Amino acid sequence: MHEVSQKSSEIMEDYLLEQFKERGVILTQNLADNLINPVYKYDMETIYEITHAAKKQKDIKYIYVYDKTGKIIHDGTKDISLFNKNFDEISKTTARSKSLLIQFTADMLDVSTPIMLYDELLGGVRIGLSLSGMRSNVSNMTRQLGNISDKWKKRNLYAIIITALGLSVFGFVLAWLLGYSLIHPLIKLSKAVERVAKGDLSGKIEVKSRDELGDLAISFNKMTENLKKTTVSRNDLINEMKMREKMEEALLQSEKLKSIGTITAGISHEYNNILTIISGTAQLMEMDHKNDKKLAESLGTIKRATDDGAEISRMMYRFTKVDKGVSSLEVHQATDLLKQAIDFTMPRWKSMAQANGINYHLDQEDMKDAISILCNPTEIREVFINIINNALDAMPEGGRLSFRSWNKENAAFISISDSGKGMVEEVQRNIFDPFFTTKRPEGTGLGLSIVYGIITRHGGKIEVESNVGTGSTFTLLFPVTVNKETSIKRQEQEIINKDLHVLIVDDEEPISRILDKFFSRNGNKVKVVNNGADAIELVNREDFNLVLCDIAMPDVFGYDVIKELNRLKKIPKIGIITGWEEKLKPIDEEGLKVDFIIKKPFDFSILEKKINAVIDSRK
Ligand SMILES: Nc1ncnc2c1ncn2[C@@H]1O[C@H](COP(=O)(O)OP(=O)(O)OP(=O)(O)O)[C@@H](O)[C@H]1O
Numbered sequence: 001m002h003e004v005s006q007k008s009s010e011i012m013e014d015y016l017l018e019q020f021k022e023r024g025v026i027l028t029q030n031l032a033d034n035l036i037n038p039v040y041k042y043d044m045e046t047i048y049e050i051t052h053a054a055k056k057q058k059d060i061k062y063i064y065v066y067d068k069t070g071k072i073i074h075d076g077t078k079d080i081s082l083f084n085k086n087f088d089e090i091s092k093t094t095a096r097s098k099s100l101l102i103q104f105t106a107d108m109l110d111v112s113t114p115i116m117l118y119d120e121l122l123g124g125v126r127i128g129l130s131l132s133g134m135r136s137n138v139s140n141m142t143r144q145l146g147n148i149s150d151k152w153k154k155r156n157l158y159a160i161i162i163t164a165l166g167l168s169v170f171g172f173v174l175a176w177l178l179g180y181s182l183i184h185p186l187i188k189l190s191k192a193v194e195r196v197a198k199g200d201l202s203g204k205i206e207v208k209s210r211d212e213l214g215d216l217a218i219s220f221n222k223m224t225e226n227l228k229k230t231t232v233s234r235n236d237l238i239n240e241m242k243m244r245e246k247m248e249e250a251l252l253q254s255e256k257l258k259s260i261g262t263i264t265a266g267i268s269h270e271y272n273n274i275l276t277i278i279s280g281t282a283q284l285m286e287m288d289h290k291n292d293k294k295l296a297e298s299l300g301t302i303k304r305a306t307d308d309g310a311e312i313s314r315m316m317y318r319f320t321k322v323d324k325g326v327s328s329l330e331v332h333q334a335t336d337l338l339k340q341a342i343d344f345t346m347p348r349w350k351s352m353a354q355a356n357g358i359n360y361h362l363d364q365e366d367m368k369d370a371i372s373i374l375c376n377p378t379e380i381r382e383v384f385i386n387i388i389n390n391a392l393d394a395m396p397e398g399g400r401l402s403f404r405s406w407n408k409e410n411a412a413f414i415s416i417s418d419s420g421k422g423m424v425e426e427v428q429r430n431i432f433d434p435f436f437t438t439k440r441p442e443g444t445g446l447g448l449s450i451v452y453g454i455i456t457r458h459g460g461k462i463e464v465e466s467n468v469g470t471g472s473t474f475t476l477l478f479p480v481t482v483n484k485e486t487s488i489k490r491q492e493q494e495i496i497n498k499d500l501h502v503l504i505v506d507d508e509e510p511i512s513r514i515l516d517k518f519f520s521r522n523g524n525k526v527k528v529v530n531n532g533a534d535a536i537e538l539v540n541r542e543d544f545n546l547v548l549c550d551i552a553m554p555d556v557f558g559y560d561v562i563k564e565l566n567r568l569k570k571i572p573k574i575g576i577i578t579g580w581e582e583k584l585k586p587i588d589e590e591g592l593k594v595d596f597i598i599k600k601p602f603d604f605s606i607l608e609k610k611i612n613a614v615i616d617s618r619k
């Protein structure tokens with residue numbers, strides 16, 4: 001009988017230790033997963049929140065988060081009393097280890113797991129789980145088993161004496177029955193313990209007697225109940241961790257967007273400056289070579305591309321600012337826009353491809369010209385360019401690109417097909433999601449999500465059909481517009497010839513040079529300065545009719561120049577030329593007088609219009 005209780009207690013202890021180990025491993029691994037971001041960013045507040053929350057579990061005695069040298073960076077307390085200390089010698093080993101380490105001390109289970117960002121070891125997390133609760137449970141039950149076994153021995157002895165006294169067979173039967181009534185529940189219990197050891201927590205022992213055996217059965221049932229609870233709470237924990245992971249993913253996504261926002265705000269300024277130079281030079285060349293039709297056509301393409309570039313930087317800005325803004329809509333032939341997109345991507349499918357010995361065949365025969373749509377042309381060109389670029393990406397060895405357009409029941413359709421590698425269903429399902437890409441690291445995965453946004457904003461639809469190995473077809477549906485053609489034509493340029501004395505203030509020399517040329521060629525007197533300080537000095541010495549001023553300049557900001565101009569007795573006409581997308585807040589806030597604002601890159605015709613309007617109005 002003693003062996004039965006001994007064995008049961010051993011099985012119980014082994015089982016509970018296994019459970020403990022498993023729980024410790026899951027806990028540390030989940031903690032390690034959740035700590036990647038905060039440890040990487042050294043975000044102590046989040047590390048505290050995570051470790052502090054985990055420490056609320058009763059049997060967790062310590063949690064240490066350490067760096068890759070083994071120094072503790074957090075211990076789950078507010079003041080981090082162990083900061084920068086080595087917990088023990090083992091810490092150094094665990095810190096260098098890229099795998100899980102489990103060790104038992106007399107009363108503690110100690111588990112540590114590395115915190116890894118891909119292959120990079122950031123540090124680790126180590127927890128101590130107290131074994132005392134579990135041990136006292138086991139010894140309680142062993143004690144009860146012992147008691148019962150003692151009693152059983154006594155009663156058994158009594159039966160033996162009776163037998164020895166040669167009492168009747170009935171005596172034997174009685175003794176046997178007595179023994180059985182005690183042994184049977186114990187066998188049942190022993191079997192139940194073995195079942196639990198195998199992980200089956202469903203069974204309960206029926207409590208029949210109110211003696212020690214009954215108590216033991218109650219304890220056993222309680223134990224399985226508790227085990228069940230820890231298993232459930234383990235599942236809860238995993239679910240919670242999964243939810244956290246999802247939230248972190250979402251956070252990461254929004255952080256990505258935020259950082260893209262910051263980057264775009266910064267680069268769109270630089271980008272617009274460059275576009276201004278390209279566009280300005282193209283426009284000046286156009287004026288100089290009016291009779292060269294071929295050149296004028298190419299310059300027109302360059303001009304349109306720079307306009308689109310500026311619109312895209314605006315779109316990107318709006319995209320990341322959440323404020324989508326309302327883009328201006330015009331009636332255009334969708335097929336014209338498609339042809340322009342084909343022109344824009346020409347370097348990729350023609351010159352660059354030929355240089356690399358790749359051949360693309362473009363099939364445009366099925367493009368009809370009767371599709372008028374109400375749209376933002378830059379956005380629609382952007383849609384086509386993205387789809388064409390993806391198609392070319394899918395045909396690195398060359399292939400066929402086919403374009404079709406047709407009308408059907410008040411809707412216009414455009415399809416773009418390639419003979420590329422196609423997509424499996426899983427990829428097809430995700431292509432419109434932001435950041436989904438199979439082209440890492442080059443691809444951002446934003447192309448088709450922007451396409452999707454533009455098409456739905458235009459009230460259209462986009463569908464994809466694809467077969468692995470044979471290619472893909474993107475079909476776009478647009479609601480047809482019946483409005484008569486109102487496509488905006490570029491205005492005929494009015495030549496400014498007003499004998500103006502113009503001051504140009506821009507730290508970008510190529511831009512000020514282009515503006516200088518533009519005004520000088522029309523007979524105006526032009527002065528150029530490349531910084532705010534010189535501008536302030538000059539306006540106090542000379543009278544100007546018109547000052548064109550950049551805003552973002554080093555040292556002295558454009559605002560200071562404008563302030564100075566506002567103080568002059570004879571205030572010239574003031575135009576701001578800026579590469580920033582943001583509203584020019586300080587101008588409004590300080591009530592500064594400014595005659596017009598023009599965004600880089602600009603069209604000379606629009607600049608002229610603005611200047612004409614303010615110069616004429618004063619006459
Ligand atoms: N014509 C196509 N053929 C095969 N796969 C395509 C095609 N078009 C899109 N895809 C798949 O859809 C994914 C998402 O496309 P999307 O344009 O959004 O991003 P990307 O092209 O990967 O990156 P980016 O546009 O920033 O360069 C691609 O990575 C590719 O797997």
Ligand SMILES: [Mg+2]
Pocket residue numbers: 386389390447448
């Ligand atoms: Mg793409």
